[in-house]
Amino acid sequence: MNSSQDIVIGVDIGTTSTKAVAFGEQGHVLSSHAIDYPIVQPHPGWAEQDPDVIFSAVVKSVNAVITKANIGHGRIKALGFSAAMHSLIALDESGRPLTRCIIWADNRSGKQSERLLKEMNGLDIYKRTGTPIHPMSPLPKLLWLKEEMPELFRKAYKFVSIKEYVLYRLYSQYVVDYSIASATGLFRLDTLDWDVDVLHLLGITREHLSELVPTTHIVRGMKREWAEQMALHPDVPVIVGASDGVLANVGVGAVLPGEAAITIGTSGAVRTISPVQKTDEKGRTFCYALTEHHWVVGGPTNNGGILLRWLRDEFGGQEREVAKKLGIDPYDLLTQYAQNVPAGSEGLLFLPFLSGERAPYWNANARGTFFGISLHHKREHFIRAVMEGVCMSVFSVALAIRDVTGPLSEIRVSGGFAKSPFWRQMLADMMGKELLVPETHEASALGAAALALYALGDIPSLDTAKTWIQITSRHVPNKENTLIYSELFDMYMRLYDRLKDEFDVIASFQRKDS
Ligand code: ADP
Numbered sequence: 001m002n003s004s005q006d007i008v009i010g011v012d013i014g015t016t017s018t019k020a021v022a023f024g025e026q027g028h029v030l031s032s033h034a035i036d037y038p039i040v041q042p043h044p045g046w047a048e049q050d051p052d053v054i055f056s057a058v059v060k061s062v063n064a065v066i067t068k069a070n071i072g073h074g075r076i077k078a079l080g081f082s083a084a085m086h087s088l089i090a091l092d093e094s095g096r097p098l099t100r101c102i103i104w105a106d107n108r109s110g111k112q113s114e115r116l117l118k119e120m121n122g123l124d125i126y127k128r129t130g131t132p133i134h135p136m137s138p139l140p141k142l143l144w145l146k147e148e149m150p151e152l153f154r155k156a157y158k159f160v161s162i163k164e165y166v167l168y169r170l171y172s173q174y175v176v177d178y179s180i181a182s183a184t185g186l187f188r189l190d191t192l193d194w195d196v197d198v199l200h201l202l203g204i205t206r207e208h209l210s211e212l213v214p215t216t217h218i219v220r221g222m223k224r225e226w227a228e229q230m231a232l233h234p235d236v237p238v239i240v241g242a243s244d245g246v247l248a249n250v251g252v253g254a255v256l257p258g259e260a261a262i263t264i265g266t267s268g269a270v271r272t273i274s275p276v277q278k279t280d281e282k283g284r285t286f287c288y289a290l291t292e293h294h295w296v297v298g299g300p301t302n303n304g305g306i307l308l309r310w311l312r313d314e315f316g317g318q319e320r321e322v323a324k325k326l327g328i329d330p331y332d333l334l335t336q337y338a339q340n341v342p343a344g345s346e347g348l349l350f351l352p353f354l355s356g357e358r359a360p361y362w363n364a365n366a367r368g369t370f371f372g373i374s375l376h377h378k379r380e381h382f383i384r385a386v387m388e389g390v391c392m393s394v395f396s397v398a399l400a401i402r403d404v405t406g407p408l409s410e411i412r413v414s415g416g417f418a419k420s421p422f423w424r425q426m427l428a429d430m431m432g433k434e435l436l437v438p439e440t441h442e443a444s445a446l447g448a449a450a451l452a453l454y455a456l457g458d459i460p461s462l463d464t465a466k467t468w469i470q471i472t473s474r475h476v477p478n479k480e481n482t483l484i485y486s487e488l489f490d491m492y493m494r495l496y497d498r499l500k501d502e503f504d505v506i507a508s509f510q511r512k513d514s
Contacts, residue, residue, distance in 0.1 A: 005077035008452050009065060010445030011058060012244055013083040013162055015039070015103060018054060020061035021445040022069050027468030030071070032442060033064035040100065045107040048100035051089050051165050058166050062230040073233055080452030081241035082444040083163035085183035085288070088138045090145065090156035091165070095172075098152055101162050102141055109140035110364065112147070116140055120201065127279045128195055130287030130295075131185040132362055139185030142202050156208065164210050167240065170222050174210035178289040179242030181212055189277040189287060189295075215242040215291055216455035239452040245298070246290040247447025248414075249273055252438045253466035255294070258409040260401070262394060262427070262435075263443075264304040264417035270359075270397045271298030274405045284360040284400040291451075294462065297405050299359025299397040303352040305416045307386050308334065310354060315379075335420045338384035343429060343481040344488055345381045347372045350389030351495060353503075357393070360400040361496065365507035371495060387423055388485075391430040392492045398431060412436045414443060421473070429481035430489070439470040 007030065011020045016039075021032040035057035040048045062079070065071075086104035089097050102108075113135050116122040122133040131137050138159070146153045160168065161180050168174055181187040181194075186202075186209070188195045194206050218237045227234040241247065249271050254261040260272040274295045279287050288296045312320065312330050319337070323330040353366035370385065402408055413435050417423050428435040440446065450465035459465070 004074055007069075007071055007075045008077050008449040009062060009079040010442070010447070010449035010452070011062060011079060011081050012247075012442060012444040012448060013054060013058060013081065013166065014244060014444070015084050015105070018057040018061050019442055019445055020058075020065045021442050021449070022065040022071060023446065023449045027446055027449065027465060029441065031065045031069035032445075033061045033068060035061050039103065039105070043108070045110075047103050047105035047107075049103055049162075051097050051101045051162060054101065054162055055166050055169050059226060059229050062232065066231045073231075076232060076236055077458075078237045078239060078452040078456055079232070080239040080448035080455075081163055081166075082244045082247045082448040083161065083166075083180065083241075085180065085243045085245060086136050086138060087162040088141050089160050089162065089165055090152060091158045091160060092155065093157040095158075095168055097165070098156055099145075101165070104136040106141065107135045107364075109135040109144040112140040112143040116143065123283050125185065125195070125198060126283050128188050128190070129182070129185050129198070130189045130277065130279055131183055132283060132286055132358070133185065134358065134362060136358075137183070137185040139198065139202075142204070146202060158210065159204070159208055160210055163240070167219065170226050170238075171219050172223070173219065175213045175217065175219065175240060176210035177213055177215040177217065177240045177242055178292065179215050179246055182287070182289040183243055187212075189279070189289075192292065213240060215240065215289065215451060218455060237452075237456065239448075239455045241448045241451055242290055243288060244444040245269060245271060246288050246294075246296040247451065248443040249290070249296060250447035250450050250462050250465050251443030251445070252412045252414055252440050253469040254410070254412050255461075255463045255466065257405070258407060260398065260408040260411045262398070262411060262413045263415040264390065264394065264413070265415035266304060266306045266309070268301040268304030268390070268394055268415065268417075269298055270394060270401055271296050272401055272405055272408060273297075278404050280400065280404045282400075283362070285404050286359075290462070297401055299400055301393050301397055302355040302358055303393055304390060307352050307354060307390055311383060311386055315382075331420070334383050335387070335422050337380040338387055339422055340380045341384045343388075343426075343478075344484045345385040345388060346376065347374065348377050348381045348385040349488055349491060349495070350385040351492065351499070352386065352389035352393050359397045363500070363503065365503045366496070366500075367503050367506055369495070369499065387426060388430070388488075390417070391423075391427045392489055394427065395430050395489060396493065408433070410436065412438050414438065414440060421475075424473075425475045425478070428475035428477045430485045432477050432482040432486070434477065435475040436471050437473045437475075439472045
């Protein structure tokens with residue numbers, strides 16, 4: 001390896017944007033560039049994106065980081081990809097899209113998911129594939145396409161994810177890494193191969209899918225046109241990489257067994273890494289590949305920071321006005337008010353399932369509930385109860401993961417919620433565990449760059465990336481608060497069980513197009 005080649009580019013193809021980041025030695029950021037794109041909703045519950053718009057964002061963002069950092073041709077050692085999971089595009093024989101890119105947020109296959117679970121041994125499929133049966137996953141989406149658009153389904157030559165589409169356009173090769181494949185519901189964890197029973201159920205063959213490769217697989221020989229537009233040499237090694245979720249663990253330094261990453265942005269996720277594939281008897285957690293020796297066990301929650309946003313937008317007019325006058329962020333004001341109330345919100349408990357719930361319940365009909373409201377509760381109690389509800393939901397996911405992988409010993413937090421030291425402390429108190437706050441900006445892009453270096457043999461293990469990441473603060477749990485939360489958390493779990501059937505009824509009142 002030429003010693004002047006000291007730069008690795010991580011490209012993260014996300015849901016709202018594609019971000020390219022140029023990293024120097026020790027993972028420091030030289031330049032970064034993000035290009036946003038929209039989500040199209042042609043029908044209620046659908047969520048699609050234009051694959052060619054995303055491809056162009058990849059090309060332009062790579063070019064932009066190279067230009068911004070003024071990087072000469074010879075200095076780029078490699079480029080590694082990260083991408084959002086669960087996307088699906090049908091292509092014709094010449095590689096042209098027959099559908100837009102149907103993304104994880106698309107809910108059209110709700111009925112197919114229910115049938116897969118109830119009538120087609122869905123739990124067994126989950127146990128073989130590691131992907132929970134849910135409309136987010138390509139498996140029910142493919143079943144939907146088969147049933148609702150049979151002609152298009154029959155005409156389709158390939159079914160690919162957005163990363164496969166980008167790689168196809170760059171290299172004219174259909175390859176899919178184990179990580180993206182492991183989030184399709186079509187891939188067997190034990191054999192690292194497509195699940196023939198699932199393919200049979202869908203009526204497709206392996207020829208409809210890409211060639212399976214490890215996440216460390218390297219491609220070279222990019223089409224000149226794109227290499228030129230990106231300002232890359234066509235033979236720069238490109239590492240196919242993995243999914244954004246599993247790479248985010250690398251990017252925050254949670255790679256060894258027992259280390260967990262908790263991200264709470266709009267939604268949230270808890271993830272830890274196991275050296276072997278592990279699924280849950282009760283179907284609560286996912287298991288996705290990072291490499292053949294690193295399996296990410298975790299669970300996503302729908303109800304993260306979006307709840308504080310909902311509170312701010314629907315009920316926080318007063319706070320928004322005051323914050324504007326003071327020139328501060330309304331979130332900071334809301335969280336300040338919440339601090340006037342003790343842990344437990346003086347008997348106000350909140351079940352946060354405003355957008356249904358994925359892990360641990362996988363129940364689209366779950367709904368939000370304030371429990372225990374009395375006349376002494378003021379707006380600050382409600383604010384605090386909402387923040388506590390988010391922490392309870394994240395804790396319930398962490399407990400499901402613990403059942404599958406064993407105790408979680410080190411927890412690293414990130415996402416918009418981590419901007420609030422008060423909210424972070426609340427989560428430490430709820431979990432009764434110390435939390436670490438790593439300094440990361442683009443965890444998945446950093447993870448993609450680290451995986452690229454690992455693939456090239458430049459770093460001995462993915463854990464090396466940990467040494468690049470500073471810890472900016474730590475939160476030690478307050479024992480008194482942990483005791484209060486422990487009692488309330490038990491009630492939270494009981495309340496969910498008691499309300500489960502009622503959620504189905506109340507959800508049926510919601511307008512179908514809302
Ligand atoms: P995304 O998932 O879209 O990337 P972010 O990671 O930016 O979202 O997280 C956004 C969420 O973070 C907001 O909805 C809010 O709940 C939370 N958040 C952002 N800033 C603050 C803050 N200063 N205090 C508390 N919470 C915050």
